[in-house]
Amino acid sequence: MKPAHVALAVVVAAVWGVNFVVIDVGLSDFPPLLFSAVRFTLAAVPAVFFVGRPRVAWRWVIAVGIALGVLKFGFLFMGMDSGMPSGMASLVLQGQAVFTVLFAAVLLREKPRKVQVAGMLLATAGIVVAGTDSGAAGPLGPFLMVVGAAAFWGVSNIAMRKASPPDMFRFMVWVSVVPPIPLALISVPYEGWHKDITALRDISWGGAGAALYVAWGATLFGFGVWGFLLRTYDSPTVAPFSLLVPVFGLAAAWVFQGERMTLTTSFAAALVVVGIAIGMLRPGSVPFLRRGAPLPAVAPADADPMPAAEDTPVA
Secondary structure, eight states, rough: OOOHHHHHHHHHHHHHHHHHHHHHHHTTTHHHHHHHHHHHHHTTTTTGGGGGOOEEEEEEEHHIIIIIIIIHHHHHHHHHHHOHHHHHHHHHHHGGHHHHHHHHHHHHHHEEEEEHHHHHHHHHHHHHHHOOOHHHOOHHHHHHHHHHHHHHHHHHHHHHHHOOOHHHHHHHHHTTSSSHHHHHHHHHHOOOOOHHHHHTTTOOOHHHHHHHIIIIIIIIIHHHHHHHHHHOOOOOHHHHGGHHHHHHHHHHHHHHOOOOOOHHHHHHHEEEEEEHHTTTTOOOOSGSSSSSOOOOOOTTTTTTOOOOOGSSSSO
């Protein structure tokens, strides 16, 4: 990848990681379902009037809008509003990779490779370990809500694969049109219309900024740049950068919210990240894992670990 594109990928991962702290800020002003409805309204309007048609079947726009916008973010926001810490939410949500492999096997008849199964089991173990750390993961109910959000993200990933949108930014703008009305209709009986009206009337600068960040930063900028990178490079080149999201999420929660990283949390994070990384390996991507391939040479203990200056290529 070009250095500028590497920087873009890292920036997107940082935007998505910090997004969890920003969501916490927004939840101090909005009820969770209303906040999700506001987020997608801002992502859709006015962009939808300028991007043109989505260029995929409408059923996929609606399917992703419901699975991703209503269910995934609905459960995520409710879980975080009920006590799930933002840093831990950024980690547990990466369980979407496990659910995506499972749903692809069931719905698309894609048999997972052995390395995917190994990575999936390792990442699942990490999420289970995270759930046992009640001091870091919060109450069980909110934790399970975020696990549910990860499951619905897996469903939306399958729908996105079936849709195969040629322009991810345009697709996400149209997907953002779907969730606001269902979320608002659910919010009224669940959260109360009086609470919703009060939140909209008394919105603070912090709440407004949080809504704009999650709508324009995390949704439009994030998915727009990610889609550009996926059109420019193959998926195995781009996908590993997503592993930085929980790293940035946990770091942001520690810096801005004082969220502590226990030994159990650190171990769980390592299991999840390593498990997902293993699942991303492609056949032949690691030469010494190929059947019949020679093992890599091991340098002697007294070898100079750095190449000589004349052997170092000059850009």
